[in-house]
Amino acid sequence: MVTKECLFCKIIKKEIPSKAEYEDDEMLAFDDVNPQAPTHILIIPKKHIEQVADISETDAEIVGKLVLIARKLAAKRKLEKGYRLVFNNGPHAGQAVYHLHLHLLGGRKFVWPPG
């Protein structure tokens, strides 16, 4: 299901341009427009799920694929020294776009705990 008003649904429909890193029938990965690291890729399902809190049991395969695509893109980018995968869920986590997305960040050292 693709929602008309959703920014990432518009990217899926190519109504808004993006720099694609991976695409198949179910999934899309593209460069973040405001990168926070040398590699900053967003991996999204084409199914419109608003946030982690809305993932259902039947979405388990989709969520697994998000992580597998992230792992493959990290290998392609040769992020051997490490990378960070992030799901922001809700306002306290700073979620800005309410279409499920996994951030793949790499190419620099990150601090822990995060801000």
Ligand code: AMP
């Ligand atoms: P979040 O805060 O987890 O909801 O992250 C949303 C991310 O989407 C941010 O890192 C933004 O920079 C990114 N973003 C917003 N608009 C676009 C766009 N048109 N193309 C690519 N990335 C975008």
Ligand code: ZN
């Ligand atoms: Zn959407």
